[in-house]
Amino acid sequence: MNTAVSDIEVIKAKKTKIHDVDFDHLSFGSTFSDHMLECNYKDGKWQAPKVVPYQPITLDPSAKIFHYGQSVFEGMKAYKDAKNDIYLFRPLDNWKRLNISSKRLAIPEVPESYFMEGLKTLLKLDSEWIPKKEGSSLYIRPFIFATGKGFHASPANEYKFIIACAPSGAYFAGKVKVLIEETYSRSANGGVGFAKAGGNYAGQFYPTQLAVEKGYQQVIWTDDNTHEYIEEAGAMNIFIRINDTLITGPTSDRILDGITRKSIIELAKAEGIAVEVRKISVHEVVAAAKNGSLKEMFGAGTAAVISPISGFGYHGEDFDIPELENTYASLMKKRITDIQTNKCEDPFGWRFKVE
Amino acid sequence: MNTAVSDIEVIKAKKTKIHDVDFDHLSFGSTFSDHMLECNYKDGKWQAPKVVPYQPITLDPSAKIFHYGQSVFEGMKAYKDAKNDIYLFRPLDNWKRLNISSKRLAIPEVPESYFMEGLKTLLKLDSEWIPKKEGSSLYIRPFIFATGKGFHASPANEYKFIIACAPSGAYFAGKVKVLIEETYSRSANGGVGFAKAGGNYAGQFYPTQLAVEKGYQQVIWTDDNTHEYIEEAGAMNIFIRINDTLITGPTSDRILDGITRKSIIELAKAEGIAVEVRKISVHEVVAAAKNGSLKEMFGAGTAAVISPISGFGYHGEDFDIPELENTYASLMKKRITDIQTNKCEDPFGWRFKVE
Known part of the structure; x- marks a missing residue:
């Protein structure tokens, strides 16, 4: 499956939240950038990914994530160099491992192009959110969870794949x-x-x-x-x-x-x-x-x-x-x-x- | 903690869905009654439980249930006898086990009165949903999950405890x-x-x-x-x-x-x-x-x-x-x-x- 960057629909946030953020005093993973990638699995396949405003998710109380723990995630980081170019570190390994995790949890695997092109589109849109301070970075959280409904203990038939971003300081302080x-x-x-x-x-x-x-x-x-x-x-x-x-x-x-x-x-x-x-x-x-x-x-x-x-x-x-x-x-x-x-x-x- | 039945706030559904349900052909756990119990943990304690319409739940994408699997549940059933009296089976054991599960998952334990009085209020309100057909019952799903936000891998500071009900036929058919x-x-x-x-x-x-x-x-x-x-x-x-x-x-x-x-x-x-x-x-x-x-x-x-x-x-x-x-x-x-x-x-x- 190939999805060129130009194929990914982007719905921009009406207003940025970036001016509320103190980039000199970031904690880990508690401030979120303006947008996220969202991709839904239904009718037996992953639908087209979209970049949308970072926004709440609404689910039925019987959604299987609440009952049967079908969820996987990854952790990645984006960095900016002195020239403001954006870099990732071994991102294909995260995509591969996400799918290895998904397989074990009976979650459908995500196509490489959805993951990589979706991520790139998101990062370019939210590039101002990538901290430049030493030790800080944009923490990236790709995750998938079961949205399909019902109390039967069996794999869901619907899932949501999201990539969200959190400009972050160091995870642990000290030894x-x-x-x-x-x-x-x-x-x-x-x-x-x-x-x-x-x-x-x-x-x-x-x-x-x-x-x-x-x-x-x-x-x-x-x-x-x-x-x-x-x-x-x-x-x-x-x-x-x-x-x-x-x-x-x-x-x-x-x-x-x-x-x-x-x-x-x-x-x-x-x-x-x-x-x-x-x-x-x-x-x-x-x-x-x-x-x-x-x-x-x-x-x-x-x-x-x-x-x-x-x-x-x-x-x-x-x-x-x-x-x-x-x-x-x-x-x-x-x-x-x-x-x-x-x-x-x-x-x-x-x-x-x-x- | 004691919560008398009269203390539990009830917000009734505007319209019942019961007339859409074929009680002679129920599958397991896929039809939901009109109401549910909802109780939120925040500021270090469980807030007052409420019976509300069965309705979608809205969560931040960083809610810990999506990332770190903090969730526990129970399975129970309600039955009606020939006189239309409502019965449960060893319900206190479910409450106890829910708390045993919660403790292991670093989820705050739920008071007995919230569980039992909440459940009774819910069942009386939705009593028409309890099937009388042999082999059928009202399947009851108490569950708790982490709603607190953030990508830090640590227990959430907010949770949601819900009891939802699903009139159900037999779980497995045959041997x-x-x-x-x-x-x-x-x-x-x-x-x-x-x-x-x-x-x-x-x-x-x-x-x-x-x-x-x-x-x-x-x-x-x-x-x-x-x-x-x-x-x-x-x-x-x-x-x-x-x-x-x-x-x-x-x-x-x-x-x-x-x-x-x-x-x-x-x-x-x-x-x-x-x-x-x-x-x-x-x-x-x-x-x-x-x-x-x-x-x-x-x-x-x-x-x-x-x-x-x-x-x-x-x-x-x-x-x-x-x-x-x-x-x-x-x-x-x-x-x-x-x-x-x-x-x-x-x-x-x-x-x-x-x-």
């Missing part, structure tokens, strides 16, 4: 202390953990609240069967540096195939850093913390890019990770954001110019 | 053939499988589609780690009769504590049937099917009450369960529905008169 989870789990073997499915996130909130009450900011999930192996941190993949080796768990049907994660693996290798993609046990991390070989832990994801971890709790004990001067975390963050914001060459072909 | 699942899973240890959370259902649709393509109607879930033990059938708990013993798996954090399930356990014991609540392995079921001791399998849940299973597929082989004349399934279904519809005494105190 975080994490709790390695021993009771609750994020995902099952053969489940939906690899998908960006809404239900994966709702299930993490309560255990995270419990961790926060104990003085931690995030949970590190372990496998649901033994709680012996590090999986991910819900909204982030996890990297662990032992001595000079950077380790991250392999993706699986329980772990999200993060775009920041795989970019870091490639970047680190290009920097000559030893990278191991393998199962990593809690015991190995605890032993490394005790003998001083645990140099760094950090989360990696689109929202936070890289989120350094200052220490972790496990089995009633707290472990601090001593401060280092030159961390892999800060190096990787600089390399990625320099590519994202067109401050350096992009030998990997990850940067995507919106034009 | 079903099931596939014992060996690849996909429904829930993790330490996950949300015991909760009636939206995301638990969305994750089942795709594996169920694959089973349907192979000629089965439903999936029997097994544990995610070994696929050795029978868990549940998504919208139903599972009972297995070997010789004259009725067996069902124990509830756990992966298995829903079904109200029909626990009623059957009590009813069967009262009938003098040997009941075992214990782990049951796929191998035991296969062996019983081969040696002829597997007499019955059936699902149990509010929607279908009891859903007899005619056979199952496992590891590429199909096993038929021969027809019996006097089944536990039909006996249990008669006992439960007689109690539900006030056709017999209720020694258990399960029937609840709405007055």
Whole structure:
């Protein structure tokens, strides 16, 4: 299916909201740009996408999103360089993963042209909403949910695909202390953990609240069967540096195939850093913390890019990770954001110019 | 918190839709009564519930239900007896379980009085919608979802609790053939499988589609780690009769504590049937099917009450369960529905008169 930019109908907002926004003090994902992409699935196919004003959605109380959790989403960012050119980072990977998630949730897949041309049309229209301040960006949220009606527990016959944009500041402020989870789990073997499915996130909130009450900011999930192996941190993949080796768990049907994660693996290798993609046990991390070989832990994801971890709790004990001067975390963050914001060459072909 | 019936504000629909409904040919959960209960959580508490016309809901595109799957629901039924009195079945158990689900999903718990008085007010107003035809009932759907805004992956600060009603015919027609699942899973240890959370259902649709393509109607879930033990059938708990013993798996954090399930356990014991609540392995079921001791399998849940299973597929082989004349399934279904519809005494105190 091909949809040229000129094919996408645009209904402009009557009035911009941009003058109400303080771009120097943006929080994450709570201010929305003037427009959104909207595309409806009905009669067995995705209808033509449209760019419309960012506006409320009206649904029947029996719409399946309210009952059966059929929803998937993506997280992306748009950046502006010094010349005001607009860039995305590996956007086709988001489109592909959206469809991988959708398939697992029995949601119809979205054509590439609807996603890419729709997004480009939206970004060009709302280009003034892309922040230029260091660390800020336009957070982009593509999402699909079931609008079809009825209380029968079966896939919906109608869906809505939306791309909305939120100019945003940094996701996390500062280093975080994490709790390695021993009771609750994020995902099952053969489940939906690899998908960006809404239900994966709702299930993490309560255990995270419990961790926060104990003085931690995030949970590190372990496998649901033994709680012996590090999986991910819900909204982030996890990297662990032992001595000079950077380790991250392999993706699986329980772990999200993060775009920041795989970019870091490639970047680190290009920097000559030893990278191991393998199962990593809690015991190995605890032993490394005790003998001083645990140099760094950090989360990696689109929202936070890289989120350094200052220490972790496990089995009633707290472990601090001593401060280092030159961390892999800060190096990787600089390399990625320099590519994202067109401050350096992009030998990997990850940067995507919106034009 | 106490809310007397007289406290619940009622905004009546201008016009009833009841004359458009063919009560002799009702499907399941696709026709909705004139009114619904609506209650909003904001400013840290549930606001006063209201009965309002069944009407569309308008939400911001960033409402967390669309992104992070924070939703829980219940399934209940209302019946009318020969004197037109209205009955519910163990409604307080639904209220309790709704709150158990909510807690796991970081959703604020609903006060008993809001649930019960709200439901009673709604049922009395829409009493004409309760079908009297054998096998039909008014299906009741209490549900809660996150309405609070923002793309930050954290619990919402606003929610909507709704009770909607759908006059309904039988959920399944006839016996079903099931596939014992060996690849996909429904829930993790330490996950949300015991909760009636939206995301638990969305994750089942795709594996169920694959089973349907192979000629089965439903999936029997097994544990995610070994696929050795029978868990549940998504919208139903599972009972297995070997010789004259009725067996069902124990509830756990992966298995829903079904109200029909626990009623059957009590009813069967009262009938003098040997009941075992214990782990049951796929191998035991296969062996019983081969040696002829597997007499019955059936699902149990509010929607279908009891859903007899005619056979199952496992590891590429199909096993038929021969027809019996006097089944536990039909006996249990008669006992439960007689109690539900006030056709017999209720020694258990399960029937609840709405007055």
